[in-house]
Amino acid sequence: MLSAVTLTSNKAIPYLTIAGNTLFANVRLALMHIGERIRALRKDLGLTQADLARYFNITNVSVSEWERGIGKPDQEKLPALARKLQTSVVYLLTGRDDAKDTDKPTEALLHLTSGLPVIPSGGAFEWSQKMPAEQEKFAGERILCPFQHSEGAFITNVIGESMFDPSSKKSFSDGDYIVVDPNRGIRQGSIALIKVATGEIVRQVLIEPDQTVLMQALNPRWPDRIQKMDEGDTIIGVVIGKWVSED
Numbered sequence: 001m002l003s004a005v006t007l008t009s010n011k012a013i014p015y016l017t018i019a020g021n022t023l024f025a026n027v028r029l030a031l032m033h034i035g036e037r038i039r040a041l042r043k044d045l046g047l048t049q050a051d052l053a054r055y056f057n058i059t060n061v062s063v064s065e066w067e068r069g070i071g072k073p074d075q076e077k078l079p080a081l082a083r084k085l086q087t088s089v090v091y092l093l094t095g096r097d098d099a100k101d102t103d104k105p106t107e108a109l110l111h112l113t114s115g116l117p118v119i120p121s122g123g124a125f126e127w128s129q130k131m132p133a134e135q136e137k138f139a140g141e142r143i144l145c146p147f148q149h150s151e152g153a154f155i156t157n158v159i160g161e162s163m164f165d166p167s168s169k170k171s172f173s174d175g176d177y178i179v180v181d182p183n184r185g186i187r188q189g190s191i192a193l194i195k196v197a198t199g200e201i202v203r204q205v206l207i208e209p210d211q212t213v214l215m216q217a218l219n220p221r222w223p224d225r226i227q228k229m230d231e232g233d234t235i236i237g238v239v240i241g242k243w244v245s246e247d
Contacts, residue, residue: 037092039067041085055084115142116149116179121157124236125195128152128182143177149240150183156193158242162217163191163202170218172202172242182237191239197232202239 042052049063056062056077065071073081082089117139119127127138143155155177163172170191172178180193190205194215203215206226213229 034072034092035067035069037087037095038063038073038081038085041087042067045086047084052081052084056080115144116153116155117142118177119154119156121159122200124154124156124180124193124200125234127154128236143243145179145241149179149181152183153179153181153237153240155179158202159200162219162222163204165218165220167220168218170204172218172239177243178202178239179241180237181240184238184240186235186238193236193239194229195234195236197230200236205235 038052042049049060049067052063053060062071066073078089078092082092085092117127117135118141119139123138127135130138139154145153145155158172158174158176158178161174163170164174165171172191178193184190186192186205186207188205188207192203192205194201194203201215204218206214206216208214215227215229215233217225219225
């Protein structure tokens with residue numbers, strides 16, 4: 001499980017920093033990895049590109065493009081492709097083979113290729129209450145998210161400097177893109193997007209021994225830095241990552 005993940009962008013090559021390790025997550029590279037796995041599995045089974053092409057009623061060129069990272073299989077083809085290659089959709093998309101379900105591409109996994117919806121600042125709670133068809137109309141563009149998340153995760157922007165603390169590893173500036181997962185469990189110290197009476201804010205969640213929930217701004221100079229969650233406040237989701245511009 002990934003937590004406290006920072007995704008930084010350096011224009012051409014976005015990358016993940018997880019516990020001090022850098023993982024390159026360029027979109028083209030991610031697609032190439034999918035193709036490499038398809039090619040390796042196909043060869044292990046003694047299949048040709050023509051075999052896969054006939055199986056899906058497509059051209060040899062299409063299969064070749066998958067394997068060279070120029071294109072990718074349509075989402076609806078992933079379950080059948082996994083079965084044909086005797087693997088799982090999870091492995092095809094991520095290289096991981098620890099999934100129990102071998103042929104059902106979850107929404108979260110498909111987001112690896114289609115991206116997460118970008119919700120306008122301050123509109124996350126309203127978006128979460130809409131039906132799926134309406135959510136698509138409400139959302140803006142989609143951005144690829146190369147780390148694990150559940151169905152329902154989305155991207156939005158931080159508003160204000162209440163969470164800015166340059167002395168801490170956890171710091172969020174005004175305008176930062178953050179990934180919010182409504183299904184990620186709240187833990188002591190989790191960063192969360194919270195709906196309060198005045199709008200939507202990002203805060204660190206602190207849980208007292210008596211189960212009182214406090215909201216803490218990371219900016220040490222922020223007035224009223226620690227506040228108690230009121231009865232009407234709602235945790236929309238846990239922040240699991242962010243994009244930072246190098247400009």
